[in-house]
């Protein structure tokens with residue numbers, strides 16, 4: 308018997324079929340409409356994903372990237388909590404279910420999952436896509452609005468991916484507080500922009516005040532050492548481009564890099580990385596330059612040379628976002 312396809316491949320195949328039957332021009336127009344809605348000030352008073360064409364465009368165009376970003380954040384979190392496997396999972400503003408797929412890719416197996424969103428067409432399409440995964444067929448797709456009235460059943464893991472941007476400041480606060488009250492662990496992912504980072508830092512501070520410890524990316528739960536406005540902490544996940552991407556964006560690159568910012572926090576003990584590589588390492592002749600965020604809260608550039616032996620070999624393999632030194 309063949310082994311079941313891993314979640315990432317399963318998802319790719321399910322998404323590839325989504326736009327079948329839709330004329331290519333119509334598909335690119337739906338994507339262009341969507342990009343326009345996310346440009347500038349994102350509306351917070353009514354759903355952006357209004358109908359099947361909007362959500363099919365979202366799923367085909369953005370879901371592979373949000374899936375990879377959430378998966379990368381969850382992998383870093385899993386490294387910091389090696390003995391922990393989430394039971395129940397709740398995904399807030401889950402849309403078409405990218406985070407449910409990502410959780411399943413990191414910790415396989417069936418678990419109770421609730422995906423909550425206010426856009427019914429997104430939930431309906433999420434359910435359709437999830438039919439491709441035996442482990443996601445029983446996901447509960449719940450239509451609710453994130454806001455002051457939001458209450459959540461207790462759960463192990465709450466994920467919030469690419470949602471804070473669509474909420475008012477008051478609703479962001481309500482969401483983080485509701486997540487902190489309900490969950491043992493909270494993972495939040497945002498676009499890797501200065502604004503995305505600023506929203507994350509706000510959420511990070513709230514989680515710490517609520518008694519959480521930061522598991523990743525930060526090597527500590529103290530204040531972020533980046534002086535506000537001078538830089539922003541973010542990472543990069545590689546995403547294979549679909550034919551729709553090539554159609555909309557032109558060019559023939561087989562992949563693109565999704566920039567994202569994240570925070571993963573838990574109420575239980577965590578083992579954060581000693582240091583984290585916070586920029587793409589620079590490989591020079593005989594040396595590697597690593598920009599590190601360190602457990603003694605500070606940012607430092609380390610120069611690892613051939614004289615460091617095995618550590619130099621490890622530095623040549625180190626990637627942006629990795630723990631340093633590798634365990």
Ligand SMILES: C[S@@+](CC[C@H](N)C(=O)[O-])C[C@H]1O[C@@H](n2cnc3c(N)ncnc32)[C@H](O)[C@@H]1O
Nearest residue numbers: 373400401402405424425426452453468469473
């Ligand atoms: C950019 S999409 C992200 C979807 C999914 N989390 C992902 O990573 O692919 C933002 C989602 O947040 C949902 N959303 C925005 N504001 C909301 C609110 N006030 N209540 C519930 N859902 C909301 C939208 O409907 C949409 O599905």
